[in-house]
Amino acid sequence: MTVTVMNLSKRIDGKVVLQDVSFTWQPGQITGLVGRNGAGKTTLFRTMMMQYIPEKGTVCLNEQAINPQANFTQQIFFVDGQQNFFDRSEVQRMADYYALIYPGFQMADFLNTVRHFSIEATARWMDLSKGMQATVLMALALASDAPYIILDEPFSGLDVIARDQVTKLIIQAAADGNHAFLISSHDLEELDGISDRVLILKNHHITHDYELEKLREEAKKIQVVFRHNQVPPLVKEQGTLIRVTGQVLEIIFLKYTDAIDGALHQAQPVFMEELPLTLTDVFRTTAVHDTDYLMGQEDFTHDK
Amino acid sequence: MTNKKVRQLILERHRVWLILIAVLTLLLGLFLGTNHLANRATTNEYIPSARSFTKEYRDYVGDEKISYQEFVRRQKTEYIGDKGNKITFGTSMLFIEPFIIMALVAGVLMMFMDQNSQFNRLLFSSGVARKRILMAKILPYVAVVLLSYLGAAAIIMLVYHFGIPARYLIIDWPNTMLNLVAFVGTLLFAFGLGAMFGTIIGTALPLVLTVAFLGLSGSSFFDQVTQFFHVQKQVWRYLDNAVSYTIIVLVLTMIFLGLTFWFYDRVSMENSGHYLLLEWLRPWVLLAFVIYVPIATGDWLFVGEKAISMGITGIIVLLLGYWYLYRPNLHWHRNRRQSA
Numbered sequence: 001m002t003v004t005v006m007n008l009s010k011r012i013d014g015k016v017v018l019q020d021v022s023f024t025w026q027p028g029q030i031t032g033l034v035g036r037n038g039a040g041k042t043t044l045f046r047t048m049m050m051q052y053i054p055e056k057g058t059v060c061l062n063e064q065a066i067n068p069q070a071n072f073t074q075q076i077f078f079v080d081g082q083q084n085f086f087d088r089s090e091v092q093r094m095a096d097y098y099a100l101i102y103p104g105f106q107m108a109d110f111l112n113t114v115r116h117f118s119i120e121a122t123a124r125w126m127d128l129s130k131g132m133q134a135t136v137l138m139a140l141a142l143a144s145d146a147p148y149i150i151l152d153e154p155f156s157g158l159d160v161i162a163r164d165q166v167t168k169l170i171i172q173a174a175a176d177g178n179h180a181f182l183i184s185s186h187d188l189e190e191l192d193g194i195s196d197r198v199l200i201l202k203n204h205h206i207t208h209d210y211e212l213e214k215l216r217e218e219a220k221k222i223q224v225v226f227r228h229n230q231v232p233p234l235v236k237e238q239g240t241l242i243r244v245t246g247q248v249l250e251i252i253f254l255k256y257t258d259a260i261d262g263a264l265h266q267a268q269p270v271f272m273e274e275l276p277l278t279l280t281d282v283f284r285t286t287a288v289h290d291t292d293y294l295m296g297q298e299d300f301t302h303d304k
Numbered sequence: 305m306t307n308k309k310v311r312q313l314i315l316e317r318h319r320v321w322l323i324l325i326a327v328l329t330l331l332l333g334l335f336l337g338t339n340h341l342a343n344r345a346t347t348n349e350y351i352p353s354a355r356s357f358t359k360e361y362r363d364y365v366g367d368e369k370i371s372y373q374e375f376v377r378r379q380k381t382e383y384i385g386d387k388g389n390k391i392t393f394g395t396s397m398l399f400i401e402p403f404i405i406m407a408l409v410a411g412v413l414m415m416f417m418d419q420n421s422q423f424n425r426l427l428f429s430s431g432v433a434r435k436r437i438l439m440a441k442i443l444p445y446v447a448v449v450l451l452s453y454l455g456a457a458a459i460i461m462l463v464y465h466f467g468i469p470a471r472y473l474i475i476d477w478p479n480t481m482l483n484l485v486a487f488v489g490t491l492l493f494a495f496g497l498g499a500m501f502g503t504i505i506g507t508a509l510p511l512v513l514t515v516a517f518l519g520l521s522g523s524s525f526f527d528q529v530t531q532f533f534h535v536q537k538q539v540w541r542y543l544d545n546a547v548s549y550t551i552i553v554l555v556l557t558m559i560f561l562g563l564t565f566w567f568y569d570r571v572s573m574e575n576s577g578h579y580l581l582l583e584w585l586r587p588w589v590l591l592a593f594v595i596y597v598p599i600a601t602g603d604w605l606f607v608g609e610k611a612i613s614m615g616i617t618g619i620i621v622l623l624l625g626y627w628y629l630y631r632p633n634l635h636w637h638r639n640r641r642q643s644a
Contacts, residue, residue, distance in 0.1 A: 012574045013583075046573065049429040053572040066431075068569050073305070074431030083576075085422040100313045101305060101430045 001062055002026050003048075003076065003148055003180075008057035010040075010047050017043045019204035020057070027147050028177040030170065032191035033184040034283050035201035041184040042082070044201065045150050049078045061148075074101055077146035079137050081153065091128075091136055092121040095143070104145030113139035117165065131162030138169045142179075149173075151183045155190045163190060170194055192279035200286050208286050212279070220256035221281055224249050224264065225271040232263040240285040250275065252285045305432050310440045313430070317423055318414070322444055325410050326452040332406065333456025336397040337463030344382070344468070351379050382468050385476030385483060389546045392483055398457050399487045405519075407449050407491040411498025412515065414445045415564070419506055419581065425573055434569050442499070442561070449495055450488060457484065482546040489553040496560030503567045506581040521600035528599050579629065586629045590622070597621045 003025040010018040017040040025031060035041050046052045048059050050068055059066045061075055086094050091114060099105040111121060117135045119128065128136065134154050141149045151170075155163050171194055173179045185191050191198065198215075200208040222239075225247045235251065238260055243250040248271070253260055264272060305313075315322075354372045357364060365375060386392045393399040418424045427437050464473060498515070505511040530536040542548040567582060575581045580589060598614035598621070605613040 043574075046425075051425045051428050051573040053570065068428070068434045071305075071433045071436065072431045074429070078429060080422075080425055083422050083573075084425060097313065097316065097426060100309045100316070101426070103305075 001147060002060075004058075004060045004063075005048060006058045006060070008044070008047055008059065009055045010043055010052055011055055012043065012052075016204050018047065018054075021201075021205050022057075023199055023206055023209060025148065025180055025182060027180045028174070029197055030174050030181045030183065030195050032195035032198040032279070033182060033201060034188065034191065034198055034279075035184070037186075039201045040204060041201055042080075042152055045078055045152055045182075045184070046080065048150070049076065051080070073103060075146050076148040076150060077102070077141045077144045078150035078152070079140060081133065081137065086125040089125050090122050091119060091125065094125065094136070095121075095140065098140055098144055102144040102146055106143045106145060110139050110143035113142065113169075129162075130157040131159060131165070134158055134162060134166050135169075138166055142169065142173050147178055148180050148182070151181060153184055153186065155185055167194060188280040188283050189278070195279070198279060198282065200283070202286070210282065215254070215282065216277060218256060219252065219254045219277055219282070221275045221277045222251050222253065222264065223271075223273045223275050224251060224269045226267055226269050230267060232267045234260055234263040235267075242281060242284050252277070252281050254282075254285060305430060307436070307440070310432050310436055311444075313427075314437070314440045315444065317418070318441070318444065321413055321417065322448045325406065325413075325445075326448050326455075329403070329406050329449075329452035329456050330459060332402055333459040334463070336400070336402070336456075337460040337467075340397045340460075341463060341467040344380075348380055351376055377472075381472045381474055382464060383474050383476075384464070385479035387476055388479060389482055390479070391486060391544055391546050391549050392479060393487065393490075396480075396483075397460050398480070399483055403453055403456065403487075404490055404494045407453075407494040408498040408515065408519070410445055410449050411495040411500075412502040412511065413498075414441050415499050415502030415568070416505070416508070416511060419502075419571070419576065420508065422573075422576070424571070428573070435565060438565055438568050446492070446495065449491055453488070453491055479546075486546045486550045486553070489550045489557070492557045493553040493560070496557040496564065499564045500560045500567070503564050503571065504581055504585060506576060506578050510579050521597075524602070525596060525600035528602060590625045590629055593625050594618050594622050 005024070006022050008018055008021040009016070021044060033041050033044070043052065047054050048066075050059075050066060053068065061072065064070070064072055066072065092111075095105075095107060095110050099107055114121060114136060117132070117139075119132050119136060123132075125133065125136070137151070137154070141151070154166050154170075158166065167190060170181055170183070174181060174194075183191065183195070195212060198208075198210045198212060199206050200210070202208075221242075226249070229247065231249075238255070238257075239251040239253050241249055241251050352360070352364065357372050357375060370378075384396045384398065386395070418427060428434070430437075501511060501515050505514060527536070530539050542552065571581050575583060580586055598617040601613070601617055603610040603613040605616055
């Protein structure tokens, strides 16, 4: 069972939002979709769900194409948290709609979950707090029995307790290996704790696809002070400088090799220490240009 | 999803509107029937006296030679239908515009409601082919529009039956039945037209204005075109005949519904809140308006100077239309900020 997104492209108002986006998605994975504001994360979800019609590309579920002309048993769950028609609907009514769409919808499970979080089934969507809305969406997603669940910014605006609740529900559901989550978030720390894999959406396409386990084996974050600010050329080439505090540099190496290790030691730095690598570091390394100038043009230029 | 579940999903959403359409149509039937009776009673109070009739005979009956008794009988008689297979819409409460407007509104509501309320997002993501979704919408709407109309027609007939003495009620049943079929065709035509506009126009007020303008100006446009091509008589010959009229409106209905299916398959939700839900229609719609409006309005600007009037109207429509269709859409930009 696989969802395959192949060369998906979407323009909105003449502007490219997605360009040749391709990836596969399998049950048992919690995949984070990371991108800056306006990168096209929600557009990707809406296009995958045929709310938006792509200019190009396909979305296949077990090799069956998903398009406006196709009939299939819905196995992907996605509720657009920003734009849905449920504003005035009661929670129970929302569930009634989804029970019609998803053949395996477990109404009893849904009601138990919302009750567990002290949410009335008669409450209106618009009257719920953000945390409650996120919980209701999670409860709907899990009750739908859909193997593929898309969550768009599920942690946005939630307090710590609500975040923990949502995170717990995701981890519990993923633990059985039958569910696949695709979660977009700006809250990289939350994704760091739960994702197996991270897709970086940048410049309209997926620029990086990281298996986090593998990434942690290969990548390193080094805090270092070079003698006389002399940075070895290989370090400049392979590393990404993410922070400068006085003479202390924090550098990320996505592929930390023996050659880099050798170059660092050969430079005989005044101080060098490995720091824990977070998903935020990866995001800053791969998705944001804002710090790039530090590496090549300012702090390092004075060394030459 | 099974067909039954698709139907349930649609009915869950549209039930209230369907009930409302049915109730309003039936009430409309009752209102039209009773109102007509009341009007008859008022009119009957003003039948000229025998003296006045004798004095101003020709004013009332022209050259026809009839007695005063015959004149009174005719004044009091309710004629439904006419002999032959002619279209006699408008001569009876059974076949008048309010029913056509109801069918048009039903078609618009069926499509526009789901787009405007974002219910289409749920439908498009449901795994059901859009053709099936649309079919599941059309069937109950058509059933409600037609059955409630037939119910309203039955109410009108019952009101006539009980409210008008039998000797004053003359019904040409073959003609009435032919007209009933033709009128049902007209209702389907209006419904199909409404559905098509409800599919491609994404904002409420402009949708109402567009449909209202086209509705009000349609006959003028039709007259101008048929006059221009010198085919008015021939065309009316077909439109006067109930059978050919029915065939024409049913063919047009099929075209409108076919276009509705075709457009619906291509609706993409990022254009939600735009005047046109299908961006690529903009040049075509602009062209259509630039042609249609000057023809429909004729010499309204300078009476007697058709060419100048039409030319200026065309330029105004082109400029306004271009601005309206191609201007940056603030609503859309707000959505994009939220959602990209």
